[in-house]
């Protein structure tokens with residue numbers, strides 16, 4: 230498949246995916262799910278909570294603290310049919326049932342299941358490539374730069390752009406949330422209410438220690454990308470220090486692996502129009518429209534704030550590409566199109582990494598720059614996530630009835646950058662590391678689950694912004710290092726094969 234045509238095909242895939250998703254909503258809506266929480270109104274009492282237990286099948290419905298009803302399979306039953314089903318099973322006259330909380334969709338109608346499997350195959354193929362791709366590209370990228378001083382300058386510039394743009398993103402978020410104040414309408418309801426959702430806490434020291442894996446193989450198995458990066462970068466420096474002759478077998482191996490990975494990426498990208506379409510169809514088709522519209526009534530202003538701030542930051546990134554990266558922004562968006570589409574469909578910058586790498590190469594960026602800047606960025610540089618963390622934390626503060634001072638907001642912005650760097654490039658990762666920022670300003674994490682329910686569309690947008698930041702930085706670094714020319718890539722990476730007799734190094 231021609232690389233030029235892929236952008237258009239993915240676009241068609243997105244449109245078809247959206248239509249298919251809307252059709253699914255009509256013809257095959259998902260029913261109740263394991264883990265769903267409902268408010269049940271009966272003839273005798275108002276608003277009791279009912280839960281469909283997870284894991285045990287078939288399970289009795291939990292209403293309040295009691296398990297009631299027969300042991301039927303509760304998940305999958307259409308929510309509109311639940312009142313009658315509960316009445317039949319328990320004898321309690323149920324007037325209405327309303328979905329309050331949903332952890333995810335695992336029980337689907339048959340047709341949706343087929344779409345799910347199709348999308349998941351594409352996602353798994355992408356994720357399958359990530360670990361070998363990161364190791365091979367980062368190692369070859371650093372080792373073939375050869376010149377340690379140049380490498381230092383390149384690394385310093387990349388880190389500076391990454392941190393500066395994430396701080397700008399958090400700042401944009403703060404400006405929007407302070408202006409729109411989406412938390413204010415919820416202040417009365419939220420400041421008195423607390424739910425008991427606990428979310429894994431991560432302290433700053435845990436985040437720092439996470440960088441160093443105690444066992445690189447374990448890091449690979451657990452897909453601990455930060456740990457893998459740390460080990461690979463050290464190994465690349467070791468190759469540089471040992472010299473080209475002694476390390477040639479290892480270098481050449483990874484260079485061949487690198488080339489092979491790009492052959493595989495080409496094959497997987499040919500599936501992108503279908504894969505992205507199916508992922509989007511599944512995301513849309515498995516929504517519960519009533520639930521979503523109730524949520525949006527309360528959180529619509531918040532979603533709007535996040536959206537406006539993300540769009541603003543996206544424009545800022547394009548301005549940087551234009552004026553500092555000296556690259557046509559329309560061309561930039563066109564070339565990055567396939568990666569943006571995959572980010573939109575997968576909600577994961579890590580899964581998108583193989584596609585981002587290909588797109589950045591098309592922008593005239595040297596492989597030696599791309600191989601270093603993009604994988605590191607996919608893991609650590611998350612402008613969209615930093616922005617989202619800042620907006621959400623200040624939104625929580627507004628809704629919980631706290632007015633944060635300027636210095637507290639500054640702290641939120643800085644910690645949002647730290648939390649974004651700590652977030653993995655996977656769906657909704659930003660919500661998990663948000664606890665760091667929340668605890669620093671003394672806010673409870675009780676409402677994170679509420680945001681989680683509407684996170685999918687917001688995550689789609691911030692993942693696009695995340696990968697755009699990586700591509701923008703590659704382009705800017707290329708402009709600042711004109712001496713690293715794409716044309717010289719092949720010559721620069723030639724390592725000699727070691728002769729057994731001369732293994733004492735250079």
Ligand code: ASP
Pocket residue numbers: 576577578579611613614617652653654655656657658659660688691692695
């Ligand atoms: N899904 C985002 C990414 O992969 C991370 C996040 O903000 O949740 O880039």
